Amino acid sequence: MKMSNKKALYERPLIQRINTGLMNKFGTKTEYAPVTHIDTFSVKDLITQYGSPVFVLSERTIRNTYKEANRAFKTRYPKVQFAWSYKTNYINAICNIFHQEGSWAEVVSGFEYAKALKNGVPGNRVIFNGPDKTDEDLRSAINNNSPIHIDHLDELYRLTELAEEMKKRPNVAIRVNMDTGIYPMWDRFGFNYENGQAWDAINKIILGDKLELIGLHCHIGTFMLSPSAYATAAYKLSDLALGIKQKFNKQIQYIDMGGGFASKNTLKGSYLPGEDTSPTFDQFAEAICTALLNAGFTDKDLPLLILETGRALIDEAGYLLGSVIANKRLADGRRATILDFGVNIMFTSFWYNHKISPAQEFSSYTEDTVMYGPLCMNIDVIRDHATLPPLKKDDHVVVHTVGAYNMTQWMQFIAMRPAVVLLGMDGKSHLIRKRETLENIEMNEVMPDILNTFKLS
Amino acid sequence: MNLLKNLALSDTGFVFNPATGDSFSVNPIGLDILKLLKNGKSENEIRKSLLDAYQTDKETVEKDLYDFFKMLEQLKLTEQ
Amino acid sequence: MTKRNITVGVTGLNNIDSPGPGIPVIRGLKESKHFNCRIIGLSYDAMEPGIYMHEVVDKTYQIPLPSAGQQSLLTRLEYIHQQEKLDVIIPNFDAELYNFIKLQDTLKSMGISTFLPTLEQFEERHKSALPAFGEKYGIKVPKSRMINSMAEIHSLAYEFGYPLVVKGKFYDASVAYSPDQAMAYFNKISGKWGLPIIIQQYTPGTEVNLTGLGDGKGKLTGAVPMRKTYITDKGKAWAGVTLEDRELMKIAEKMVAGNKWRGGFELEMIRTDRNEYYLIEINPRFPAWVHLATGSGQNHPEALVRMALGEDINPYKRYEVGKMFVRYSWDQIVDLKEFENISTFGEL
Numbered sequence: 109m110k111m112s113n114k115k116a117l118y119e120r121p122l123i124q125r126i127n128t129g130l131m132n133k134f135g136t137k138t139e140y141a142p143v144t145h146i147d148t149f150s151v152k153d154l155i156t157q158y159g160s161p162v163f164v165l166s167e168r169t170i171r172n173t174y175k176e177a178n179r180a181f182k183t184r185y186p187k188v189q190f191a192w193s194y195k196t197n198y199i200n201a202i203c204n205i206f207h208q209e210g211s212w213a214e215v216v217s218g219f220e221y222a223k224a225l226k227n228g229v230p231g232n233r234v235i236f237n238g239p240d241k242t243d244e245d246l247r248s249a250i251n252n253n254s255p256i257h258i259d260h261l262d263e264l265y266r267l268t269e270l271a272e273e274m275k276k277r278p279n280v281a282i283r284v285n286m287d288t289g290i291y292p293m294w295d296r297f298g299f300n301y302e303n304g305q306a307w308d309a310i311n312k313i314i315l316g317d318k319l320e321l322i323g324l325h326c327h328i329g330t331f332m333l334s335p336s337a338y339a340t341a342a343y344k345l346s347d348l349a350l351g352i353k354q355k356f357n358k359q360i361q362y363i364d365m366g367g368g369f370a371s372k373n374t375l376k377g378s379y380l381p382g383e384d385t386s387p388t389f390d391q392f393a394e395a396i397c398t399a400l401l402n403a404g405f406t407d408k409d410l411p412l413l414i415l416e417t418g419r420a421l422i423d424e425a426g427y428l429l430g431s432v433i434a435n436k437r438l439a440d441g442r443r444a445t446i447l448d449f450g451v452n453i454m455f456t457s458f459w460y461n462h463k464i465s466p467a468q469e470f471s472s473y474t475e476d477t478v479m480y481g482p483l484c485m486n487i488d489v490i491r492d493h494a495t496l497p498p499l500k501k502d503d504h505v506v507v508h509t510v511g512a513y514n515m516t517q518w519m520q521f522i523a524m525r526p527a528v529v530l531l532g533m534d535g536k537s538h539l540i541r542k543r544e545t546l547e548n549i550e551m552n553e554v555m556p557d558i559l560n561t562f563k564l565s
Numbered sequence: 566m567n568l569l570k571n572l573a574l575s576d577t578g579f580v581f582n583p584a585t586g587d588s589f590s591v592n593p594i595g596l597d598i599l600k601l602l603k604n605g606k607s608e609n610e611i612r613k614s615l616l617d618a619y620q621t622d623k624e625t626v627e628k629d630l631y632d633f634f635k636m637l638e639q640l641k642l643t644e645q
Numbered sequence: 646m647t648k649r650n651i652t653v654g655v656t657g658l659n660n661i662d663s664p665g666p667g668i669p670v671i672r673g674l675k676e677s678k679h680f681n682c683r684i685i686g687l688s689y690d691a692m693e694p695g696i697y698m699h700e701v702v703d704k705t706y707q708i709p710l711p712s713a714g715q716q717s718l719l720t721r722l723e724y725i726h727q728q729e730k731l732d733v734i735i736p737n738f739d740a741e742l743y744n745f746i747k748l749q750d751t752l753k754s755m756g757i758s759t760f761l762p763t764l765e766q767f768e769e770r771h772k773s774a775l776p777a778f779g780e781k782y783g784i785k786v787p788k789s790r791m792i793n794s795m796a797e798i799h800s801l802a803y804e805f806g807y808p809l810v811v812k813g814k815f816y817d818a819s820v821a822y823s824p825d826q827a828m829a830y831f832n833k834i835s836g837k838w839g840l841p842i843i844i845q846q847y848t849p850g851t852e853v854n855l856t857g858l859g860d861g862k863g864k865l866t867g868a869v870p871m872r873k874t875y876i877t878d879k880g881k882a883w884a885g886v887t888l889e890d891r892e893l894m895k896i897a898e899k900m901v902a903g904n905k906w907r908g909g910f911e912l913e914m915i916r917t918d919r920n921e922y923y924l925i926e927i928n929p930r931f932p933a934w935v936h937l938a939t940g941s942g943q944n945h946p947e948a949l950v951r952m953a954l955g956e957d958i959n960p961y962k963r964y965e966v967g968k969m970f971v972r973y974s975w976d977q978i979v980d981l982k983e984f985e986n987i988s989t990f991g992e993l
Contacts, residue, residue, distance in 0.1 A: 118621035121595035121633040123580070125640060126588045126691070126988050292793060377839040379815070380743060381714040437632055441639045473592035500625070579985040588981075590989060 120498035122475050143465040143506045147531045151429055151467040151504055154529065159543060160504070161430035161449040163528040165511055167205060169425035171533070174209045177421060180389035184397035187412045191235050193367055194220040196418030196512045197426075201530055201540035203227050206421075214416040218245040225252070235364070235416070237283070237325070239263075239297065246270055250278045257281045257325045257364070259298055264309060264319075271318040281323035281364065282309050286344050288328050288337035297327065301344050310348065314356050321358070324348055327366025327416070331375065335387050335395035338365060342396050346403030349411060364414035365396055371423030373460040373509045389420070419512040426511020428454060429467070432503045433482055443477045445499055450481020450488040453525060454510060455517040457490045464490070467504035470497030483522060515541075520549060566634050567644040568602040582642060589640065594619065598633060608634075648677070652729055653950060654685045654722075654757075657737030658695025658702065662974065663881045666737040668694075669936035671701050673946030676939060680950065685729050691988040697979045704729070707991035711741045718744050719751060726755055733758045733953045735946070737930050740815045742767060760861075760908045760953035762929055769904070770927040772812055772843045782903040784896055784924045787848045787915075791841035798827050801844055810845040813838035820847060848925070850917035853890060856935050857897050858945045860952060860960075861907030867945050867961040868897045869938040874969070882934055884971040887941045887964060896922060909935070909949055934970060941968035 144151055147166050154164060174190070181188040191214035192206035198220060203213070204227060213224035216238030224234045231252025236245070239259040246267060249256050251274075258264050258280055271278050283298030284306045299305040313321045324345045328337055345363050352358050369392050374382040400413060430449040438444050451457055464479065474495045481488035490507075499505070518525055524544035529537050573581040578596050580589040591599060597618070601611045608630065615626050637643050653674060657665030667686070674682040686705035688696050696705040706725045709717040718741075725731065734757055736745045745752075746767055749759045761767075769778050772789070779786030788805065792798070801809060802824065811830035812818040815838045821827035831842050857868040870893045875884040897912060909931035915923045931945060938945045943961040951958050987993040 115620045116618055118619040118625070119592060119594055120629045121598050122592045123589055123595050123599075123633065123636055123640065123642075124591075126579075126590055377835070379712055379740065379839050381712065384715045384744065384747065435632075437635055441636065471592065575985060575989075577985060577989040579989045581981060581985075588984070588988070 117471075119471055119473065120500065122473055122498060124475065141465065142467060142469050143508075144467055144469075146427055146506070148535065149531050149537060151506060154537065155429055155431065155504055157537070158527045158529050158539065161428055161447075161453065161526045163453075163510070163515060163526060164427050164429060164531055164537075165202065165422075165528070165540075166425045166427075166531045167533045168531070170202070170205050170422060170511075171209060173421050173424060174206065174211075177389045177393075177415075177417060178209075180393035181397065181413065181415065184393050185400060185413055186410060189362075189412055189414050190421075191233075191364075191414055191416050192421075193416050193418030194224060195516055196367075197422050197515050198223055199515055199528055199541050200227055201538070202422070202515075212414075218242060218248075221245060221249065221254075232279075235414070237327075237416075243270065246278075247274065250274055250276050253279060255279050255281055255322060257283050257323075258309070258313075259283055261309070264312060268316055268318045277318065277320050279322045280313065280319045281321065281325045281360075281362070282306060282313070283325045283327070284345060284348065286326065286328070286341060288340040288344075290329060290332070290334055290337045292329075294327070294329050298325070301348070306348060307351065310352060314352070314358065321352070321360060323360055323362040323364055323411075323414070325364040325366065327368060329368050331370045331373075331419070332368045333370050333385065333387065335391045338392060339395040339399040341365065342399035343403060346400060346405070350404055353409070359409055360411055362412035362414050363400065364416065367416040367418050367420075369417050369420035371419045371509060371512060373423060373456070373462065376459055376461055386420075422511040423509045424511065426509065426514070428507040428510045428514070430505055430507065432499045432501055432505065434501055435499070438478070443475050444480055445477050445496070446480045446482060447490060447505065448482055449507075449526070450483040450490065452481070452483060452488075452521045452523070453518045454481075454490065454507065454514055455519070456510060456512070456514055460509075461491060462510065463508040464494055464496070465506045465508065466497055466499060467506050473497065520544065524549065566602060566608060566637070568599065568637070569642055569644060572599075572603070572642060574599055574603065580642075585641070587640075589642075595633065598630070648679060648681045650681045650683070651732040651950070651954075652683045652685060654687050654725070654729075654731045654734040655702075655737065656687045656689075656708070656735070656741060658686045658688050658693040658698075658705070659690070660694045660698070662877060663879050664933045664972075665693075666931045666933045666935055668698065668701060669933060669939075670735055670737060670931055670946040671695075672936050673939040673944050674950065675701060676944065677947040677950075679947060682950075683729075685725065685731060687725070687734070688987070691984060694977060696987055696993055697977050697983060705987065705993045707987065711738075711744055715744050715747055719748055722748075722752070722757070723755070726757060731757045733760075733950050735759075735949065736761070739929060742929055758953040758955075760949050762859075762907050762910075766904055766906055767929050770929060772814070772926060773841060775924065775926070778927075779924055782900050784900065785921060786924050787846040789843055789845040791843055792831075793841050795828055795831050798824055798831060801827065805844060805846050808847045810847055812843040812845060814841065814843070818845075845925075848915045848917065848923050850915040850923070852925075853888065853893055853914050853916050853922075854885075854932065854934075855890075855893050855897050855912040855914070856932050856938050856945065857901070857906075857910050857912065858948055859901040859906030859908065859910065860958075861905055863902045863905045864960055865898050865901045866948055866952070866958065867938065867943040868894055869941055869943055869964045870894065871934060871937060875971075882970075882972070884969060885934055885937060887937060887966050887968045889966045892920070892922060896924075900927075909945060937968065937970040938964065940970065941965040 191212035194215045212233040213229045214235045215221045231254045234254045236249045236254050237257045284301050285295045285298045286301035299309045313319050326341050328341050349360050370386040372383045372386050430447050433446040433448050436444050477496050479491040527543040528541035530540045532538050578591045655667050657667030659665040660668040671684050683703050686702040687708045688705050695702050708721050746761050746764050773791045775786050808820050808822045811821050813834040817834045819830040853872050855870045858866040860866045870888045870890040871885045873882040873885045877883050911928040911932040913926040941964040943964050
């Protein structure tokens with residue numbers, strides 16, 4: 109060993125054609141600067157302890173991000189309430205961080221609803237959204253006094269029937285869709301503002317007198333880069349609220365602006381990196397709060413502002429640590445690197461160019477590389493094009509900004525899903541979801557007797 | 566493996582093929598290999614030279630040299 | 646008068662058949678009565694001709710493409726500043742302006758001045774926001790809307806009729822005469838510049854342009870209107886002539902008074918047969934033909950540098966009408982060693 113230390117550090121030999129018009133390498137070092145630690149935890153140690161790949165989430169980043177969002181809104185508006193969007197990341201430990209910070213729960217299915225109750229969230233602090241609520245879901249939500257956000261007329265009528273049957277007065281809000289000047293306009297959820305459906309639904313609810321209309325809800329899109337669209341949405345919901353006050357002398361309790369704030373990820377097809385272009389919480393807060401404060405409510409009538417932000421609160425806190433399985437040269441001469449994680453566990457690589465950093469030091473030489481996952485499927489591409497140093501087998505990489513949606517949309521396909529680890533503010537790493545096992549997967553399978561045995565010659 | 570005879574190698578890692586007008590960049594170890602090839606060294610000699618000069622092992626050098634030579638062929642920098 | 650020695654960083658050295666504004670800006674600076682300018686070229690590509698034009702560009706450094714983000718750009722500029730002590734930077738590409746605008750305070754604290762529009766001014770003139778812009782400042786704008794998917798092209802026939810104009814977020818515009826053509830341009834332009842794509846009503850008439858400079862306080866420091874008299878097959882000006890166009894000057898004054906534009910800009914307008922002016926585009930920087938302004942008596946690049954350095958200057962009142970520019974191309978002879986240096990070390 110002593111002998112070999114006198115030798116020069118080895119790096120894979122590289123040769124590249126000098127192409128004009130491509131990214132030049134001068135000053136782009138931040139693109140592939142190694143990330144050896146997350147918070148104070150060594151990437152290498154985490155992989156040794158929990159296996160590769162492994163999702164890790166930084167408790168510090170989650171809490172700091174939440175505090176930042178909370179500050180942005182509370183310094184601009186007197187009554188603000190966040191509700192954690194379960195679908196974004198519903199690992200219980202993560203949900204509980206948000207609940208500790210003061211978030212209610214926002215759920216979109218019976219499964220998520222049960223999860224929130226099980227985590228100990230009081231029923232009247234669980235907002236029930238979504239187009240698919242079964243009778244069982246609705247009954248349970250009515251019994252728990254949960255705010256039920258009505259998506260369509262069929263649901264409105266069904267709720268009215270259940271209210272009569274159960275002799276209860278459910279707390280409801282309606283979801284409103286609208287033109288906020290952005291494309292595509294989400295018009296499949298809720299009742300439309302411009303064509304009067306929303307106002308009609310409000311009238312049906314109030315005049316029907318079986319349901320208690322306590323709020324108005326919208327959710328104008330996803331990965332929104334334009335704060336001004338939220339201002340438009342806030343004006344339109346306020347307009348409905350003021351209309352209710354005027355016609356029925358009734359005050360609604362809250363306006364729920366939903367979520368959709370962009371995180372710092374870079375969408376495929378966008379030219380500038382999301383880190384530089386995504387609006388800040390301050391910008392979203394300024395747009396929404398200014399619109400509400402100027403809408404014409406008297407000070408005492410100002411409704412509670414509810415926010416269901418998911419992605420922007422959790423994306424940056426999440427990392428995926430993985431390893432290089434192999435390198436190969438494609439027929440056209442491009443370099444390809446095969447990683448031990450694919451689109452099965454990193455669903456978001458379909459729409460983001462996730463930033464990927466090597467987890468060990470390299471020289472400044474880089475190569476353009478296609479990054480593939482390990483699935484035996486052609487669609488398993490993590491990055492079509494990344495500029496990275498010459499990674500070799502077993503080197504580690506860190507994928508950034510994966511905290512939102514991956515740990516809920518991941519698929520169990522040909523392999524088990526990896527462990528999820530929380531990097532605690534107590535300086536310890538905590539396993540919050542174990543790596544799946546064959547037993548986990550087969551637990552729900554049933555083998556008919558006639559298929560119990562076989563013989564192969 | 567024979568490198569094109571008139572290939573111009575610069576110590577900066579800049580490589581120019583006067584026959585086609587293409588230019589390339591190589592990292593320092595790549596430049597070492599090109600120089601060894603230019604001096605008529607065989608694949609075995611190059612392998613040994615790299616093992617003497619760098620902290621690496623036989624398998625890695627074998628894999629990487631194979632890939633590097635394939636690239637040289639693909640980039641049309643070798644005598645047919 | 647003794648001239649002050651300053652160092653100015655300039656981008657847009659791509660003096661090719663569809664040229665960037667860098668070299669014309671530099672020529673204005675080199676003709677300055679107030680400054681002796683050392684010019685530091687900032688290039689994105691080793692093939693930008695300005696890199697090799699040593700009579701106008703003293704030294705060139707490669708900088709990372711805008712898509713690498715602000716941190717990469719800043720790191721590189723810090724290095725260049727250490728070597729060169731830049732007094733001013735004049736960015737000349739639309740696609741890089743966002744980063745430079747965001748970094749302007751940091752640059753200022755390093756001692757590098759810029760004279761750029763605010764982010765609000767920059768954003769509200771985006772092609773996609775032009776209709777609202779026109780309404781706000783009382784300027785007519787052809788009907789347009791953004792599309793994000795090819796599926797939306799089918800509905801365009803009813804809304805716009807054909808022909809219509811398909812435009813990219815940053816650059817590129819093509820006139821499509823059928824849905825098939827519109828789809829082809831959609832693919833081509835979105836592949837290069839991303840989404841959204843802007844669809845615009847086709848407005849027949851004569852194109853007239855204006856290169857201008859706003860002082861950031863509502864005054865128009867200089868403005869010269871021009872009509873292209875000859876265009877290349879890419880639609881770029883090959884030759885042009887300065888015009889006396891009171892109406893166009895009034896529009897520029899109105900816009901600058903309204904939005905307090907800071908820095909260079911270009912108005913691209915269509916003058917219809919009925920003498921109506923439609924705003925097609927506002928470029929948030931000098932156009933490639935800005936040297937015509939210098940040549941007709943208004944040195945806009947020099948004025949911009951003076952304002953960047955904090956001087957108060959009197960607006961230009963006059964320019965010579967009927968002054969022409971005729972572009973030409975020039976084959977430079979370049980030693981391979983120079984190409985090697987810029988592509989290996991990123992400096993020349």
